[in-house]
Structure formats: C-alpha cells, structure tokens
C-alpha cells in the first residue's frame with residue numbers, strides 16, 4: 734500500500750482514532766496485556782500505534798514504551814493522550830513498519846495491533862520485528878483477518894476464497910489505504926521461518942456498528958450505499974462471516990475477526 738496514501742488517510746482522520754470504540758476499548762487490548770505478561774524492566778515498541786492505545790495499555794507495566802507510526806498526526810494524538818493519562822514513560826517516534834529506525838535486539842516486547850492490513854510488505858515487517866527484538870523477546874500481533882475455515886466453518890474453499898476477496902473489497906471501499914487482511918493460516922505461513930516462534934493464537938470477534946465505522950473514515954454517501962449493497966447481497970459464506978444484524982436508529986452491526994498471535998524470538 735502507498736505510504737503517502739496511508740499518511741493522507743490517517744493524517745486526515747487522526748483525532749477519530751482517539752475515541753474510536755474498537756481501537757480505544759477493544760477487548761484485544763486487555764487480552765494482549767494478559768497474554769504477554771509484561772515485566773517492569775522491559776523496553777517495549779508499539780508499531781503503527783495509531784492513537785497509541787496498545788502502547789498506553791502496556792505503559793503502566795513496563796519501563797519504557799516507544800510508540801511508533803508513519804503518520805505524524807497520529808503520533809501527535811498519541812503524545813497528547815499519553816500526557817492526558819499521565820504516562821511519563823511513553824515516547825513517540827516516526828518509523829516505517831517495514832524499515833524500523835531502531836537498533837538490532839533493542840526491545841523486550843514488540844506489539845502491532847490492527848495495522849498490518851495496511852502494510853505493503855508484511856514479510857519485511859515480520860523480519861524487522863525479529864531484528865529489533867532481543868532473543869527471547871515477545872511479539873504481540875493483533876490484526877483483522879479475512880474469512881477462512883477457522884472463522885467461518887462449513888463452507889467450501891472456493892466460497893471462502895470468494896468471501897475473502899469481497900471482504901477485502903469492502904474494507905478498501907471504506908478506506909482506500911487498506912491493503913489486505915490475511916487469513917489466520919496465511920499469518921502462520923508468514924511466521925514460519927521468521928525466527929519468531931508462535932506461542933499462542935486465538936481469534937476474537939468484534940461487533941462493529943456500520944454507521945460509526947464509515948463515519949470514522951468520512952466515507953461518501955455514494956460509497957456508503959455501495960457498501961450497504963455489497964453487505965445486503967453477500968453470499969451465504971460472507972454473510973456467515975459478517976453476521977449483519979439490524980439495530981436501533983437506521984443502523985446495523987456486523988462482525989469482524991481479530992487474530993491475536995503471541996510469539997517469541999528464538
């Protein structure tokens with residue numbers, strides 16, 4: 734994905750990510766802290782930190798957190814939020830996930846939450862994580878995943894592959910800086926041989942109200958109608974993945990899935 738497009742898209746909507754429920758309060762925040770078990774002396778790096786929610790969740794438990802991102806407006810929001818919450822051990826740094834501006838083996842913990850689907854070169858990102866982690870260090874990944882047998886059992890491989898394409902199209906119509914959400918199996922394939930050994934994996938559901946989801950990225954009325962049409966006409970496989978459900982006030986919810994993966998540098 735074009736880094737300029739990412740910076741434009743997130744630069745224009747940075748403030749919305751401070752209060753976005755799925756980012757600020759999503760269940761994966763506390764789950765990741767629980768699974769990682771951070772230690773008081775650790776130096777942590779959060780990649781593609783957005784408004785800094787993952788970095789700030791780790792801040793009370795570690796010595797220092799570097800919250801990094803490619804979009805300066807996002808880092809400004811992170812710095813404001815860290816100050817407002819009284820965290821004095823958080824520093825921000827502009828850094829590309831695929832070319833991290835940090836020394837080898839310089840972190841005990843590296844995290845990255847709800848962001849790799851924007852990265853053009855995920856293998857390069859994984860190699861950079863492995864490079865900056867000390868041996869025995871922990872990698873915590875959370876990202877949206879696309880329909881597969883693990884999220885949506887009982888469908889043929891062709892149906893799942895088609896649903897994967899349409900799900901990624903939905904994301905791209907809503908946010909042109911979306912690259913590709915991978916399947917859980919694709920993530921496992923990319924991790925194999927990376928020097929990061931998977932220690933735990935789970936898939937978490939998150940229920941998204943549609944109108945706040947499109948508002949967060951200032952989606953035009955025409956594109957909102959296009960998204961609604963795609964969801965209304967979804968294949969049975971995609972509908973089983975998205976689980977659209979009417980709610981009050983001319984809105985509906987749908988379900989996304991996050992892969993939570995914890996790995997150790999070998």
Ligand SMILES: C[S@@+](CC[C@H](N)C(=O)[O-])C[C@H]1O[C@@H](n2cnc3c(N)ncnc32)[C@H](O)[C@@H]1O
Pocket residue numbers: 736739740743750756757780781782783784785786787801802803804807828829830831845846847848851852853
């Ligand atoms: C959805 S937001 C991240 C959410 C945040 N991690 C959280 O847990 O709330 C995606 C972020 O990825 C950043 N990003 C996208 N591509 C990047 C890259 N190549 N390197 C670093 N950051 C990137 C964007 O600037 C944006 O801030």
